[in-house]
Amino acid sequence: DQQVKQNSPSLSVQEGRISILNCDYTNSMFDYFLWYKKYPAEGPTFLISISSIKDKNEDGRFTVFLNKSAKHLSLHIVPSQPGDSAVYFCAAVGGSQGNLIFGKGTKLSVKP
Amino acid sequence: GAVVSQHPSRVICKSGTSVKIECRSLDFQATTMFWYRQFPKKSLMLMATSNEGSKATYEQGVEKDKFLINHASLTLSTLTVTSAHPEDSSFYICSARDRGKMNTEAFFGQGTRLTVV
Numbered sequence: 216d217q218q219v220k221q222n223s224p225s226l227s228v229q230e231g232r233i234s235i236l237n238c239d240y241t242n243s244m245f246d247y248f249l250w251y252k253k254y255p256a257e258g259p260t261f262l263i264s265i266s267s268i269k270d271k272n273e274d275g276r277f278t279v280f281l282n283k284s285a286k287h288l289s290l291h292i293v294p295s296q297p298g299d300s301a302v303y304f305c306a307a308v309g310g311s312q313g314n315l316i317f318g319k320g321t322k323l324s325v326k327p
Numbered sequence: 328g329a330v331v332s333q334h335p336s337r338v339i340c341k342s343g344t345s346v347k348i349e350c351r352s353l354d355f356q357a358t359t360m361f362w363y364r365q366f367p368k369k370s371l372m373l374m375a376t377s378n379e380g381s382k383a384t385y386e387q388g389v390e391k392d393k394f395l396i397n398h399a400s401l402t403l404s405t406l407t408v409t410s411a412h413p414e415d416s417s418f419y420i421c422s423a424r425d426r427g428k429m430n431t432e433a434f435f436g437q438g439t440r441l442t443v444v
Contacts, residue, residue, distance in 0.1 A: 249432055258333065258420050258435035259371070304371065312376050312384070313424060314361050315433055319370040 218242050219307050221318035228325050234292040236321050238305030241286065245307040249315065250279060250290045253302045262303075263290070295325045330354055331423050333436025340411055340443055348406045348439045350421030356401040357423035361433070362394075365418040374419075377404040411443040 220239045228234045238248075246267035251259035265272040265279045265288065272279050278291045292299055302322045306315040330353040340346050350360055358379045363371040375396050376384045383396035393415075395407040404423075408415055421436040 251435075256336075256418070256438065256440055258331075258438040261432040261434070264432055312359050312378075313433075314373050314376055315371075315422070316373075317363075317370045 217318075218245075218309065219305055219316050219318040221303075221305055221321050223321050224319070225322040225324070228295045228323065230297055230325055230327050231294045234290075234295045234299065234323055234325065236290040236292075236303050236305070236323065238288045238290075238318055239286055240288075240307055242307070242309065243283075243286065245309060245316075247308040248279070248281065248288055249306045249308070250277075251304045251306060252299075253304060253320070259304060292323075295323075297325045297327050299323060300325050331421065331434045331436045333421050333439055335439060336437055337440045338442070340441070342412055342443055343410055345407055345409045346411055346441060348408075348419055348421070348441075350404045350406070350423070350436050352402045352423045352434070355423075355425040357404075357425065358401060359424060360398060360404040361422040362396065362404075362406050363420045363422065365420065365438075371420060374406075379404075408441065411441075413443045416441055416443045 218241050249264040250262040253259040263274050263277045263279050265281050281288045302320040304320045305318040309316040332351045334349045360377040362374045365371050374389045377396045377398040379398045385391045398404040420438045422433045424433045
């Protein structure tokens with residue numbers, strides 16, 4: 216049973232437009248969420264995180280929104296650039312030792 | 328930011344042999360490291376949690392005798408795939424979090440692509 220879900224396996228966006236990547240979770244005890252970017256055959260790279268005490272966190276072109284009542288978070292990238300093309304993973308901190316629980320990822324393609 | 332180094336990045340081995348993957352935190356101490364495995368077009372799945380100086384905690388379905396984990400110091404954890412089979416071919420990634428900073432980003436190694444022939 217997946218606790219972190221990314222229901223869109225892929226997303227295609229035109230350069231300069233906004234990319235919106237969505238993530239849902241089922242466990243209301245999760246209180247810290249992270250987004251990672253991953254290129255093929257490389258480890259994930261941290262992008263941005265958000266604590267459950269906030270509903271928004273912004274870092275440059277990246278903004279993460281958290282809706283606790285809906286158990287939903289989203290990553291907005293604006294403006295999108297071709298170099299943003301990668302797989303984006305949503306993760307929640309879970310487990311007694313703080314391991315990450317990942318969604319299946321969304322492959323973002325930004326077309327020039 | 329903090330750096331986690333994983334080595335080797337790619338390895339090909341014969342069936343029946345063992346392969347060791349190293350994961351080092353370069354500029355911070357990590358009492359806990361995590362080992363993940365990624366199957367094609369799937370998410371990162373936690374295999375085990377490695378604790379410095381104690382036995383690793385394995386996730387359900389992961390064979391502890393096959394995937395040996397040793398966390399000998401605060402900066403090094405190793406994963407040894409013993410008696411490798413072709414179905415062990417996968418992408419293995421380690422992760423570490425800075426000691427005492429539980430609710431912060433976890434840093435990942437570069438990953439190891441294991442191919443068993």
